[in-house]
Amino acid sequence: MKTLLCKQFGPPESLVLEDVPSPVAGPGMVVVEVRACGVNFPDVLIIEDKCQFKPSLPFAPGGEISGVVKELGEGVTGLAVGDRVLASTGFGGFAEEIAIPAAAAVPIPESMDFPTAAAFLMTYGTSYYALKDRAHLRAGENLVVLGAAGGVGLAAVELGKAMGARVIAAASSEEKLTVCREHGADETIDYSQENLKDRMKELTGGQGADVVYDPVGGSYSELAIRATAWEGRFLVIGFAAGDIPRIPLNLTLLKSCQIVGVFWGAFVGRNPEDNRRNTSELFDLFAQGRIKPYVSSTYPLARGAEAIEEIGGRRARGKIVVLP
Ligand SMILES: NC(=O)c1ccc[n+]([C@@H]2O[C@H](COP(=O)([O-])OP(=O)(O)OC[C@H]3O[C@@H](n4cnc5c(N)ncnc54)[C@H](OP(=O)(O)O)[C@@H]3O)[C@@H](O)[C@H]2O)c1
Structure with missing residues (x-):
């Protein structure tokens, strides 16, 4: 089978397309024929x-996949060859086949196609956990989303709307903000042109955002x-800009606000039951048409490096998906 391998650490163009033996399903594992792999x-x-997570070389990138179960390992129950599943894998998805623990395979709802399924779990899972379980976002609150046209950002825009918040999307270009409006944002801030703090205050009647x-x-x-x-609650999701900010703690005291890690x-590892419940609630929102991953471009496996480059180069809108 073909796979796009990282054989030495480096930029996307150092990935190498290779033929390797197909994986085998060990005890408790299944082999999945990968139909789509979400890029994050x-x-x-x-x-x-x-990354804080460091697989040993060589490995294929690609942290979430959708596909069809091809082989069952010893002791696997509740899954059959031919089942359509999605899974969060951490890495290994840039390949025609992957072996994963059976427990990680989540059946895909019938109405969801493979590219959508591969673009679903990480972004909506993260944003739902953040807004629901960490920020306790309430209907009517002002939610400001930074990087709002990106993968997790656009999921937060849609979920914020679905939860009844007033959503203010902030991003670096008019083109990206148009995508945010199409996905439900009530107001927008172009932080490449406008002062983020002043516009946030202006758009919230001087009060500021309840949740960032x-x-x-x-x-x-x-x-x-x-x-x-x-x-208010400020959710720490990630550092796509590269720098990890140092924040003066007096700012939290002055507003009785919280900086909340996510x-x-x-x-997912610590609270599997809670995560299963969240995933099922997200599938319900998808079935109701209230959330839908925006897959803005797809690439064949051989051009997977370009998919990663699009994200690293700050050009991606919504989700990028590789189709092995
Ligand atoms: N905490 C968690 O559990 C969790 C889970 C998943 C992802 N994450 C993190 O969330 C962040 C976003 O992930 P994502 O998959 O949504 O990425 P993404 O689609 O690339 O979105 C990131 C956004 O960050 C902004 N950005 C600002 N400076 C950038 C730069 N120098 N390079 C690239 N983007 C830049 C871009 O928006 P503008 O151009 O509009 O500024 C971009 O749309 C990452 O740091 C990721 O590690 C965290």
């Missing part, structure tokens, strides 16, 4: 050895905290 920011980091969703970091975080409301991958 951690793929940019993992191939350059900048920040997957970007860098210089935007402190500006956003300075425009957070009394008893680590969805660890939540």
